[in-house]
Amino acid sequence: MPAPRVPVELREFPEPALEPGSVLLKTLFSEICGTDVHLWHGRLAGVPYPIIPGHVSVGVADKVRGPVRGVDGRPIADGDRLVFFDVHRTCGRCRACTVTRTPTRCEARRVYGITDPASEGLLGGWAEAIYLEPGVSIATLPASVPADTYISGGCGLITAVHIIDRAAITLGDAVLVQGVGAVGLSAIALARLGGAARVIAFGAPADRLALAREMGADRVVDITATSGEERRDIVFQETGGYGVDVAIEAAGSARAVEEALPLIRDGGRYVIAGHYTDAGPSSINFHQHVNRKHLEIRGCWGSEVGHFVRALRLLERHHATIPWHAIGARSYGLGDLNQALADAEAMRIPKALVRPTSGFSRT
Ligand SMILES: [Zn+2]
Numbered sequence: 001m002p003a004p005r006v007p008v009e010l011r012e013f014p015e016p017a018l019e020p021g022s023v024l025l026k027t028l029f030s031e032i033c034g035t036d037v038h039l040w041h042g043r044l045a046g047v048p049y050p051i052i053p054g055h056v057s058v059g060v061a062d063k064v065r066g067p068v069r070g071v072d073g074r075p076i077a078d079g080d081r082l083v084f085f086d087v088h089r090t091c092g093r094c095r096a097c098t099v100t101r102t103p104t105r106c107e108a109r110r111v112y113g114i115t116d117p118a119s120e121g122l123l124g125g126w127a128e129a130i131y132l133e134p135g136v137s138i139a140t141l142p143a144s145v146p147a148d149t150y151i152s153g154g155c156g157l158i159t160a161v162h163i164i165d166r167a168a169i170t171l172g173d174a175v176l177v178q179g180v181g182a183v184g185l186s187a188i189a190l191a192r193l194g195g196a197a198r199v200i201a202f203g204a205p206a207d208r209l210a211l212a213r214e215m216g217a218d219r220v221v222d223i224t225a226t227s228g229e230e231r232r233d234i235v236f237q238e239t240g241g242y243g244v245d246v247a248i249e250a251a252g253s254a255r256a257v258e259e260a261l262p263l264i265r266d267g268g269r270y271v272i273a274g275h276y277t278d279a280g281p282s283s284i285n286f287h288q289h290v291n292r293k294h295l296e297i298r299g300c301w302g303s304e305v306g307h308f309v310r311a312l313r314l315l316e317r318h319h320a321t322i323p324w325h326a327i328g329a330r331s332y333g334l335g336d337l338n339q340a341l342a343d344a345e346a347m348r349i350p351k352a353l354v355r356p357t358s359g360f361s362r363t
């Protein structure tokens with residue numbers, strides 16, 4: 001991606017010299033998530049274009065300059081199916097890492113495919129190979145999980161694990177999820193696994209709402225076919241007139257925040273996860289909707305290695321019954337990425353997968 005708002009182009013890079021403790025990965029799949037569309041629109045600050053996009057990816061270890069160990073301590077070998085945590089170089093020493101214990105706010109932190117410049121090499125998944133530098137958190141993909149299922153969950157699933165931690169859902173809760181993109185869809189499934197007794201999803205278009213139902217939503221509401229008042233009535237009707245215990249914002253809309261606050265019960269909780277780019281201010285009456293209601297509002301920024309590892313465990317246990325595979329609706333080769341971006345931008349499919357190489361069997 002040379003710069004925002006210009007077509008992505010194919011470039012050749014030399015094969016990197018492997019530092020001790022690094023791995024060269026042959027890419028099986030990467031993905032186009034909402035962030036990549038934001039990158040293409042130039043809506044993220046501090047991105048060092050040109051970049052090789054693709055943050056969450058899966059591949060096969062092609063060369064290992066060992067010894068390299070996975071996050072579980074086991075050695076990594078040639079031919080292993082590997083996944084890795086896209087956030088790297090979190091320093092472990094700064095104020096965010098040590099004093100406030102908010103490592104997703106570490107300033108040294110870099111992210112494959114987002115804040116790594118192409119001038120530094122193969123640090124993005126829209127490529128035939130990915131260089132996993134020393135220190136990157138690597139895991140073997142559980143044998144039962146297909147590579148395309150992993151990537152269909154992708155960064156939305158990892159983000160949703162963090163969201164559910166922040167949401168602190170308790171057994172029997174009624175939960176509202178705003179947004180049925182990759183993050184919202186996984187949040188629906190995980191809210192259900194986390195004990196929610198009622199999950200209501202707001203979003204569009206219709207095919208994603210159908211998928212939201214399959215992911216575990218009891219009630220889906222098309223925001224393009226209902227008024228705010230109608231949605232309010234639905235939520236109160238579904239919750240005995242009290243409002244939901246927890247709401248999760250995965251829509252990236254300032255209006256969505258304004259809409260949700262009156263729909264949460266007294267003493268409830270609201271997690272804001274969709275404002276990854278600046279969607280502008282929301283107008284909130286803090287007396288009515290926060291102070292008097294004793295409401296808790298929590299932000300959720302990025303994810304940590306633990307969320308990635310737990311996402312793998314959840315996939316291993318639940319991929320046969322929760323249809324993550326259906327989110328990654330279509331695969332695109334490297335020559336079709338401009339079309340893939342256009343399809344993602346127009347929300348024609350829930351998620352576009354990137355499949356750079358064809359010489360590997362789908363295992
Ligand atoms: Zn740090």
Ligand SMILES: [Zn+2]
Binds near residue numbers: 033034035055155156
């Ligand atoms: Zn992403």
